[in-house]
Amino acid sequence: MSETKKNVYNPKEIEDSYYKLWEERNYFEIDGNKSIQKSNRYFTIMMPPPNVTGKLHIGHALTFTLQDIIVRYKRMDGYKTLWQPGVDHAGIATQNVVEKQLLAEGTTKEEIGREAFLERAWQQKENSQNAITSQLRKLGVSPAWSRERFTMDEGLGNAVKKSFKQMYDNGFIVRDNYMINWCTHDGALSDIEVEHEDHMGKMYHINYPLSDGSGNITVATTRPETYFGDTAVMVHPDDERHNHLIGKKVKLPLIEREVEIIADKHVDMEFGTGFVKVTPAHDTNDYEVGKRHDLEFITIFDEKGILNGYCGEFEGLERLEARDVIVKKLEDTGFMVKIEDHPHQVGHCYRCKNIVEPYISKQWFVKKEFAQKAIEKVNNGEAEFFPSHWINSYNAWMSELRDWCISRQLWWGHQIPVFYCNDCGHEWVEEGDAPTSCEKCNSENIYQDPDVLDTWFSSGLWPFSTLGWGNGEFGKGTLWSEDDMKNFYPNNLLITGFDILFFWVARMLMMGENITGELPFKDIYLHALVKDEHGEKMSKSKGNVIDPLETIDKYSTDALRFTLAVLAVQGRDIKLSEDKLEQSRNFTNKLFNATNFLQLNQEHFDDLDPTNIKTPLGRYMLARFNVAVKETREFMDVYRFNDGATVLYRFLWGEFCDWGIELSKASKESVAELGSIFKESMKLLHPFMPFITENLYMRLSEESLEEGESIMVKAYPTVSQVDDEVIKQFDLIMEAIVSVRRCKTLIDKGNQKIEKASIKLPSGSDVEMMRPFIQKLGKVEELSFVDEKIANCVTDVSDNLETFISTDDIDMSAIIAKLTKQKEKLEKEIAKLNGMLNNERFVANAPKQVIATNRKALEEASDKLAKVEEELKGFA
RNA sequence: GAUCGCGUAACUCAGUGGUAGAGUACUUCCUUGACAUGGAAGAAGUCGUUGGUUCAAGUCCAAUCGUGAUCACCA
Structure with missing residues (x-):
């Protein structure tokens, strides 16, 4: 029996059941967010189809987490959202997996023959697809599962034939004897x-x-x-x-x-x-x-x-x-x-x-000229790379392109749709069903090219073949609809690893451009590889592989997702470590306990209505929340996942819990408002941590997902008016609290309760509003506000105020040392500012704003220095 | 050989020309009526090096050192 600790968040209870409900209710589908959809807002992103060779690794967890974050954000923000799922047949890779299975059984593909072999391959595809999709569900991702495709399903097979014919007719596909790379096995x-x-x-x-x-x-x-x-x-x-x-x-x-x-x-x-x-x-x-x-x-x-x-x-x-x-x-x-x-x-x-x-062989090729327009369009800015430097690699590779050998001597794949007549020697491409006779001489002595296409040929069509292009009647009305090309093409975004920039991204760009006349997507986000904590590539032989499912089991899906997001800095390797996972896990626990606190006071909290936020503390937290909303949205819009996640971490932990909740202990009437703000911030966090946010939102609404509507189809928070005045007031309150605490450490009181303290505030401060907060969090029984320095006390001088605590016999040397250090620091700062402000060229050239800021900083530092010096005089 | 990254606190890393930031670790203190997977206070950085541009450079430019990735050639 595992012990269940009180006050510790247990994700296992909810993750599977929530996911099941979300999926059953079709929230992941394009109209899953119908009630909040805004007209003419469409968002499309294709899932890079995983290979049907095995199971998911941590790199998949990264790529699909990032995609899901954007998709959930867009869906909540009112877009009709298509996240297209599917898997790839992965020609050589899958064929090799099946061959190894046969070898282990003591047979070979030649022994069992092409037909039986393909049966085995389809079986492998089924097994792997089931494993992969169930692992994806564990990750909490939300693609439109009803539209799941396979690169070798009949519709995509039709698209392959149609595009092949188009490229052949345009002279971009040719067959010739070339020197190619030959693997004696593959x-x-x-x-x-x-x-x-x-x-x-x-x-x-x-x-x-x-x-x-x-x-x-x-x-x-x-x-x-x-x-x-x-x-x-x-x-x-x-x-x-x-x-x-x-x-x-x-x-x-x-x-x-x-x-x-x-x-x-x-x-x-x-x-x-x-x-x-x-x-x-x-x-x-x-x-x-x-x-x-x-x-x-x-x-x-x-x-x-x-x-x-x-x-x-x-x-x-x-x-x-x-x-x-x-x-x-x-x-x-x-x-x-x-x-x-x-x-x-x-x-x-x-x-x-x-x-x-190197081997001379007669093969099918896509001519390199095929890429020309895709190169031009990308360089005209019709598609944009994130991080932008990837365009260099793209251009370097594209400019040195050689003809692309697309025929493969495999059994598993799209058979090349070219037929040859043994009688008249005619060669032709058939985009419909397999013919029974030569289109030229009617002879029935014909045969199809036995080779199959490079697996990247069909995945190159993925951004539009999954939208019904060239599918014929297959899947119409179920897997795709006729409006799809209009609504979802070009796709808005592609998220994938930089390692398949050439294999896949470049091929999609050239195939999309040639076949549809448009580049297949606008934004291309290329993420890094996931490495271990020392920056080493993960590999089975090194034994440093981190398994996503084990990680989920240990830390929860939300913690894994948040960790990956927080580490997903554009252009830098992702070093995943237990430390980071623990930190995210702790974050979920913090949120769980914040909810516990709120519910000590009341069970139910209303949804946020900014006009109903009246208490000073409520208005302050609302203002901070607004800042978080603004920043989160801005970072999401440029795919800065790490910054978005950091903003949320800082707001929820550093601001809401550390200050909001603590301050509310001196203002019970604000708790109801804080609860509403917290609920709204669960929406803000939802794309990163879908499960716990749903859970806490439901708890604070006194609903269950079984009865209520999911947070995932509620509108994403928007910015309301930010109240600068209340931010200033609370900045002063917090400064006073910190100053009192700092003062207490001088008399070795730590954070214990003390009887008396005095504070000298700037004139015009609303002292009565401030008093309860400072008393409670500063742990002072009796707080007085004074206009002048008090004799015989320890003092803390901060930017805008001074704190005094009376004392009789204590060692003053530590206090003097502290003040002396403070003095030196201030003198240095003043010298620096003076240097700038006395420089004529600075005053002449710098923006007024900068000069004003520096003048003010100089004034404040000088004031503070005067106070510190006066204190020091008292000890002399 | 070519191209592209990276080098900031002990560690992992943010940083968008305008006084250097976060988390972890560290020091000291606190089991306070959400949370010790917690709270408070603190200390900690010649921003790889050298030049240059600018009133102002971690940020832009050049060179250089270290490090990593990708591409290409070597019969």
């Missing part, structure tokens, strides 16, 4: 799917004999096994060591095939031996050289990496295993001159970590 990859890693390899120096028998040349290579594909050796034309050999022939070791020595400026004379083997079919640079010199392209291994007949006796070996065997043979036969250590970078498949090969 097939063709786009450039960004290859990760380059530092690796300590070897540099092999190999002798190639000259055909005329006049000697050898030595080439240097890191990949000796590729020499069977060499079709030339090149030297720099200006290389005086070697250029006399241009035009001569050499024989490749062992196989004795002859290749020519050619001249090409690509060679770096400083590097290696100056002789470079040219393997046009297996190296990106050599590919270009090969094209320049019209060389033969010899491919030496098949799609699985198995060496072919060009490799002589090594035929049948796997490319990686072959290296050592070949090297051994070259050593034995004397062709190997030397082997040195050589650090270099090796490309790996981003999904299976296999070493990627």
Whole structure:
């Protein structure tokens, strides 16, 4: 049995049940906030669809929390709000997960066949989607679940075919033989799917004999096994060591095939031996050289990496295993001159970590020209990055774009909607149902391209395909409606991690622009990665992974959400730590206990009506609340989640609890008003902490969610008149209280109750209004207000007032030390201000406002100094 | 090599040209009738370094050091 502590907030009791009710009542749907919707206010944000490969991690928790904060804010602020949920089929990643499952069962995808394999993949999709969506519910997020989509559902499949045809017809999609990145496990990859890693390899120096028998040349290579594909050796034309050999022939070791020595400026004379083997079919640079010199392209291994007949006796070996065997043979036969250590970078498949090969293959590509307009429009300000510096990365990447390889040799994905006729050779794109005969010659001897599309092709359409674009009749009226494109496109905002800027964001921008004529969203917020408390990337091997569900279990959903929000500073890594989570947890507890306090006095509190706030303290807290509302809204509007959260923390804890509640103990009649303000501030906080705010709002309204309407569909607070006068009055009250407390520490009374104190206030202060607050919080039985300094007492001098407490025998040295320090500080300040104000150029150039502020500060500091000096004189 | 961040109190970090801020930790005190997951008071910073612009620089500019990320090339 776990003990339940009194006065400790227990979130577990409410989180699941509230969520269930919210969802049942359709609050998350686009008309969930019907009663507060304002006309023509629409807000759309797409959920980046999680991969159906597993479960949520802390990065998901961050991204979805931030999205939910904005969505709840907009929904409460009267927008018709669409937060579009869904999941991504994640081609390679999911296929690999399923393959691993099969492997564990002792079988393979080839053994069970394409159909059975796809069945397994769909099963994986179901399992993962269920896990993910139930975890998302735990996070308290509020997407329009009724519209949940999957990138491979029929409607999105239709959109893929339609957009493919459009791009094909416009000449942006072509099929060609290119040198691409080839993974012998996963097939063709786009450039960004290859990760380059530092690796300590070897540099092999190999002798190639000259055909005329006049000697050898030595080439240097890191990949000796590729020499069977060499079709030339090149030297720099200006290389005086070697250029006399241009035009001569050499024989490749062992196989004795002859290749020519050619001249090409690509060679770096400083590097290696100056002789470079040219393997046009297996190296990106050599590919270009090969094209320049019209060389033969010899491919030496098949799609699985198995060496072919060009490799002589090594035929049948796997490319990686072959290296050592070949090297051994070259050593034995004397062709190997030397082997040195050589650090270099090796490309790996981003999904299976296999070493990627440059490989010539016939694939489908999206031409790089496709991106042109999206580059221009983003740079014209039609979309905006938060933080803004990301536009640099966007431009850098976009300007170096190469054609995007979109065909994948996988089974799991959108099959390419291109058909070929075996009889007449016709090739065409079919955007409708699969045809049974050739559209040109009517032959039934046709087949569909067996490859599937890069997973990012369909996710690139996500901002509009989910709104019904190209869906055909699928889902019409249930998953989407005909007004959706008009109302929700372009989307207002995208929130996602910077790590998929190129993979996804850039692709959405170019596809959206080309296919709909408009960029798909206006604002692009890119958040950082969640790191551990030391700033280390989380990884299973390091054992520093923070699991969102465990965290929720320990600290509550609200605490996790608030922590992530408070740490989400634009442009900085998020270092998540237990300390921060504890702090947020404590904050929820504080709010819970504030409610307990309010309800000691009365059970029910009305909703806030500013005109009904009459007591001075009520008016003061209302004024502070207004400041908080203004700041929170301003920060939300520019996606400064950390600042918004900090404002709320400061207001609710530092102002409402520490001062408002404490002061109300001297003003019982203000409690009813404070309760109303607190209820309203629960609305303000709701987007960050949806559960506790609902709970406390309901408690203070004496309602339950079962009977009442949720806080999540009530109007977000707006700013009413801020009463500056009452803020001034209470600033003075608080200054007096702090001064009394400080004075008491001088006589070692801590915060104990004392009998008498005197305060000298500025003239015109409303002393009778102030008295009860100062007496109560300063813990003074008898408080008197005086016009002159009192003899024989300790004194505290603050900006606007002085406090005196009579004393007989106490050690004065501490007091003198304190006053002396205060004096020095004031003198320094006065000197600084004087320096500025005596500077003619400052007075001539600075804004009047600044000069006035400084004059006033100087005056106040001088006054204060005079008082401090007078005190010191008394001790002399 | 190129580009982009970051460097502010012991720690984690805000800071939008106008007297340097928060939370945690620390020191001292308080179990006061919401909360010890709490309250009060306090101490703590040559804002990486050096120049420059400006009446005024943590903030803008340049250089430099440290640190991190991304992209690219190395046969």
